[in-house]
Amino acid sequence: MSTRNALLAACSVLVVAHSAALAESPNLGKAASPEEVASWDISIGPDGAGLPPGSGTPQQGEQVYLAKCLACHGEKGAGKPNDQLVGGQGSLGPGQTAVKTVGSYWPYATTLFDYVRRAMPLNESKSLGDDEVYAVVAYILQLNGVIAENDTIDAQTLPKVRMPNRDGFVRFSRGK
Numbered sequence: 001m002s003t004r005n006a007l008l009a010a011c012s013v014l015v016v017a018h019s020a021a022l023a024e025s026p027n028l029g030k031a032a033s034p035e036e037v038a039s040w041d042i043s044i045g046p047d048g049a050g051l052p053p054g055s056g057t058p059q060q061g062e063q064v065y066l067a068k069c070l071a072c073h074g075e076k077g078a079g080k081p082n083d084q085l086v087g088g089q090g091s092l093g094p095g096q097t098a099v100k101t102v103g104s105y106w107p108y109a110t111t112l113f114d115y116v117r118r119a120m121p122l123n124e125s126k127s128l129g130d131d132e133v134y135a136v137v138a139y140i141l142q143l144n145g146v147i148a149e150n151d152t153i154d155a156q157t158l159p160k161v162r163m164p165n166r167d168g169f170v171r172f173s174r175g176k
Contacts, residue, residue: 044111044113045110057138057152058135059149060131065136085103086140092165107169109153109158109159
């Protein structure tokens with residue numbers, strides 16, 4: 001067999017093998033339907049656009065926190081074994097050891113809602129209902145002295161919450 005015929009035969013085998021492999025594809029690359037996209041499109045921006053209906057108070061949030069957050073974030077958000085959620089105000093200045101918590105570092109309360117709804121509790125992400133998320137957010141904000149004990153957090157009030165580090169970040173505009 002000539003070199004040319006051997007090369008042609010080898011290419012034919014590769015084409016047939018490649019076609020067979022494609023036929024057994026896991027169907028990756030399938031276009032997502034609008035319904036599939038909507039179920040995962042849960043991002044909440046700093047302005048609160050996309051916040052769902054619902055509400056919560058610090059008292060309600062304490063109950064959810066004790067049941068679902070305490071084991072990872074400690075009593076009253078003090079930390080251990082995971083991140084500390086409370087305290088650290090005034091620790092971000094030059095020459096200080098930064099304690100990055102919700103109350104000292106996060107610039108927007110809406111970001112807290114987004115993160116809790118999407119990622120908490122760690123072992124059951126996306127398992128909290130919207131009222132539970134509003135309540136836990138209210139509790140954490142109240143522990144940090146950002147809102148009062150009797151405040152109610154909802155889609156109208158949450159974007160208006162002024163976080164202590166709101167002006168601690170430089171705004172970045174993506175140029176095209």
